[in-house]
Amino acid sequence: MNPFAKALSEIKARHSLRELRSYEHEGVFVRGSLGERLLNLASNDYLGLQILWRERIAEFLHHASKEGAYMSASSSRLLSGDFPIFSRLESLIAGLYGRDCLLFNSGYHANVGMMSALGRLGNVLFLIDEYAHASVFDGVSLSRAHFRRFAHNDTHALETLLECYHSKYDMLIIVAEGLYSMDGDFAPIAELVALKNRYDNAYLYLDEAHSIGACGDEGLGLARELGVSESVDFLILTFGKALSSVGACVVCDSEVKEYCINTARSLIYSTALPPLNIAFSAYVFASLAQLAPYRIHLRTLSVELKRELALRCKHTRVLGEAHILSLVVGSNERALELAQHLRVCGIFAPAIRYPSVPKNLARVRICLNAALEPTHTHALLEAIERAEL
Numbered sequence: 001m002n003p004f005a006k007a008l009s010e011i012k013a014r015h016s017l018r019e020l021r022s023y024e025h026e027g028v029f030v031r032g033s034l035g036e037r038l039l040n041l042a043s044n045d046y047l048g049l050q051i052l053w054r055e056r057i058a059e060f061l062h063h064a065s066k067e068g069a070y071m072s073a074s075s076s077r078l079l080s081g082d083f084p085i086f087s088r089l090e091s092l093i094a095g096l097y098g099r100d101c102l103l104f105n106s107g108y109h110a111n112v113g114m115m116s117a118l119g120r121l122g123n124v125l126f127l128i129d130e131y132a133h134a135s136v137f138d139g140v141s142l143s144r145a146h147f148r149r150f151a152h153n154d155t156h157a158l159e160t161l162l163e164c165y166h167s168k169y170d171m172l173i174i175v176a177e178g179l180y181s182m183d184g185d186f187a188p189i190a191e192l193v194a195l196k197n198r199y200d201n202a203y204l205y206l207d208e209a210h211s212i213g214a215c216g217d218e219g220l221g222l223a224r225e226l227g228v229s230e231s232v233d234f235l236i237l238t239f240g241k242a243l244s245s246v247g248a249c250v251v252c253d254s255e256v257k258e259y260c261i262n263t264a265r266s267l268i269y270s271t272a273l274p275p276l277n278i279a280f281s282a283y284v285f286a287s288l289a290q291l292a293p294y295r296i297h298l299r300t301l302s303v304e305l306k307r308e309l310a311l312r313c314k315h316t317r318v319l320g321e322a323h324i325l326s327l328v329v330g331s332n333e334r335a336l337e338l339a340q341h342l343r344v345c346g347i348f349a350p351a352i353r354y355p356s357v358p359k360n361l362a363r364v365r366i367c368l369n370a371a372l373e374p375t376h377t378h379a380l381l382e383a384i385e386r387a388e389l
């Protein structure tokens with residue numbers, strides 16, 4: 001057997017094979033290659049802007065084309081690609097948080113670039129929540145800095161690590177997410193801030209990929225809502241989820257920004273995003289405060305669905321504190337079976353399997369968005385009833 005066939009057969013044996021499948025998008029539905037129409041509960045477009053904003057997006061594009069839309073930055077921002085719209089968006093975000101801001105091409109670029117740049121500051125130890133995103137761990141391996149994981153959301157375990165290592169390293173960087181995508185739960189942000197404030201060489205790195213736009217009265221995420229965003233040393237915001245765009249940024253102090261411009265390789269060595277996309281991100285950021293009704297609708301829908309799911313699932317744990325809910329069924333095989341059952345019922349909610357989640361905690365994940373109505377969640381509940389969980 002050649003090495004590829006061997007590796008693939010091992011992946012298949014673990015029920016972990018991933019495949020690309022293309023979908024046409026029709027509002028809250030997607031259409032698969034066999035023509036089947038499925039309710040899309042796998043989208044991270046939490047405010048539903050791709051659906052609810054069809055007209056506004058058309059208007060935006062109309063305006064942009066009249067102004068001469070640039071579809072490529074044609075080089076890195078460090079060369080000639082630094083169109084004025086980049087610093088305009090940075091100033092807009094910086095103003096909203098009262099800090100400085102540096103854009104990246106995606107959340108993946110931001111985490112890989114930031115973590116590896118920070119790790120090269122010298123004698124650095126990262127203390128990372130075990131459920132942090134893959135891009136965080138990729139960044140750490142690139143940095144070659146030391147790291148320790150702590151049990152998910154376990155501030156006591158974190159405290160023990162801080163106590164043990166604070167005198168051995170120059171910098172301790174705590175890494176967490178605002179809202180975790182696997183269990184759909186919040187980080188204890190206020191406690192993390194309090195803990196890091198106890199050590200003068202501790203820093204907090206918080207990735208709000210799933211909460212920016214969707215959480216907080218003005219849509220500025222959880223740290224901001226709790227009034228502690230200025231205590232987050234490195235606040236990562238991504239634009240591909242609730243903001244319905246593409247890109248990411250770090251909100252930080254000006255000195256950190258300057259350091260990253262000089263050291264974050266994913267920024268330096270990659271063509272900047274198309275100015276058109278940056279302009280759209282700026283448009284969404286400027287509209288975020290007005291989108292409170294969408295956030296309230298999403299919150300109501302999520303709370304009600306969670307309650308109804310918990311009533312119907314006798315033997316299955318229902319996780320999630322916001323718009324991401326999970327039905328934890330156990331093995332990879334069972335998660336695939338449930339996802340397939342839902343698919344037959346016209347619902348696309350993917351199986352999330354080991355190794356993306358711990359062994360025997362495979363699940364089906366339900367992502368809600370503000371374009372959904374109760375009729376849609378009722379269809380899901382009926383399908384769940386038939387599955388007898």
Ligand SMILES: *Cc1c(COP(=O)(O)O)cnc(C)c1O
Nearest residue numbers: 106107108133177207209238240
């Ligand atoms: C999605 C996600 C990313 C990656 O963001 P992209 O802009 O999609 O590359 C990073 N961190 C977390 C926590 C995410 O969920």
